Amino acid sequence: MGVLFFCSFQVLAQNWQDKQWLRLGVYRSTLFGYESEADDSSFFASPDGKTNPKKELKALIKRLNEVEPDPKKNIHCRFPARVRWLKKYMQVPESPVVCEDYLKFKNRLAAKSISVVFSSYYPNNPGSTFGHTFIRLEKQKHEDRDQDSTATELLDTGINYGALTEGAGPVLFAIGGLAGWFYGNYNAVPYYYKVREYNDFETRDLWSYQLDMNQEEIDLIVDHIWELGHTKFDYFFLTENCSYHVLSILESARPTLHLHDHLPRLYTIPSETLKALEAERIVRKITFRPAASTQFYHQLGMLDKKEKKAVKELVFKNIAVPDFSPERKALVYDTALSLVDYKYAKKILKGDEEAQNIKRPLLVARSKIPVRSEELDFTEKMAEAPHLTHGQKRLAVTYLNRDSKNLMDFEWRFAFHDMLDNDLGYPPKTKLDIMKAIVRTDGDHYQLRDFSFLDVMQLGKWDEFNRASSWKAKLGHWQTRYKGKDLATEGFTAGYGISRGFNMFTPFALAHIESSYVSETLHKYKFGYGADVGLLTEFNYAWKLWNTLEWRVHPWDETRFVNEIRYSNQSFGLGGFYNTFLIDGVAETGLRIFKYL
């Protein structure tokens, strides 16, 4: 007993600062020492555990000898990951009770492999650009699954961290999520629920990043998730969100992983966490699961004009499919079924009768065609994997000439993407600028030219199968042109309209309104309206051209013709522009260099 006491004293002294111990306790170093991100006393063995990892370890060691018959309270059952870690350094007494719930959980998961799954943006929703990640614990080793043609992922387990937002309305949701008013917790769901939720219901693509981790590490992760699952955390949408916690879990299993080091302290963006996984070289393989819409457009792309027409007529007018060959007929029906799944996603999941009445005849007819569908090939999608996106921060330096004056603009953008940036991995024809500032100088004076809290624009997909509108919104500070002068203005603008894609050309037209305050010189409220009529030309992911007539006549004429061409890749870009005010012909011509970070 004396020896045991001495050993534990040694262990305590040497290991309370052990990286893995701190990670298992989700401790962060602060000015005063350490603080755990967990917010429930049940996460700690010691009442001081939240701020004292040394006391926590001492309490853990001491309480392992407790004879606590209730598995819900017994230390062995509550902290299997920590006990597992401790066994590396000392002899640990066996648990006096059978940890039934923990064992049931462990057996249910039967985890042999692990992946990080990213659910991508969904169509016509720029806000979803942020993305989401969760963990999938798999019932087969990756290598075994590669060889097994009967293998499926659907019975694997999804481990998801999210905010508990019950009852919150949209405004509370937004503010609360940022301010940390909600708690977040973990849930463990059969992966098929996640597939239905993301692929089907929300029509979002799923990307699986298979990780290289051994059984010991996976066992520790399962144990750690059990510990985490019984506590709650303050949920911070921007910082300690889903992706942040995913990385923390992975780091707890392997002390040599430093995933968080690749990310800024002040915020965590899910797609950026995927880049961290790649940088730490733990990704073994990436697989792709298409959203309902992705699947539909992929199948549509395999059809010729007559077959596309047949799909449309079958779904919208119930007109029988012409006498194509069985293989082509099967493909037409498959495409039609995908279209129904996409258009009626929410209704189908609710078991809505109307949706079922549309779908069932198609299904019955398809079942009678004696052709088995081919598995769809999405290999080309790998080139658009979310870890390949351009960095979401952007710096730009512009050299311009305006009215014979030479000027320079310095621009910084916090997140994410605009119409002319390289859109590989990003939702197409979308602008989502968050916190962007432009400072202009003529060499002597500096002026804040433009500042957006939010500047969003979406050119909705409008084709024979889809009717998504186009819209825009901006909140911030800009310059109003009044009697030949530029005046500082704050407020918001919004617009609504349509656009349609014709190969690489997307013409658009949006009505425009403005509600603002001209804070310089005039000190007047300003309500304006107008229209944007323009053309987005996308030669490929990298080369884009923008031409727009910004028609503004009320309360005074500020109509402008804006033209910009840009080349950009994942790390830098180059552009040229020519803008002119039609009323007086004052023009800006310039060259712009971009760096994506």
Added chain:
Amino acid sequence: MKFILVVIAIMISSAAMAARPYGMAGCGLGSQMMGKEGNQILAATTNGTGTQTFGISSGTSNCVTATEQTAMIRNFIEANYASLVTDMAKGQGDSVKTLSNFYGCDTAAFATEMKANYEKITPAKENATAVMANINDVIDHSATLSTSCMHAI
């Protein structure tokens, strides 16, 4: 919107409870996964878990903890209904493959039989219990499946 979904799902499931021997609200996505939703845009970004059903500490949903074969199969059919019936009509897919594994059948043979008996197996109105019963029937009467499926019920 998800809140309405939950309310509707609960109302529908209460009405149909007589036909549901398993679980309270059924195991479909609508009744199990969807918590309350403040706003589509923001819900997509925070992925709020509005429901405690699958919480690791609570985790008492029969939809995931059932270990009995019949319950597991029925839960799977219900939660993956739309995808499953589509796969069966096509003769291939993840959902029908997973179902085949539950029964221990050869995937290709199972999918073929499901496709051949499609109209018989799938009722006009969504019903997981009926589908399972029909599948069991088809397996029993199938020359290929009745002998080769290792875990036929």
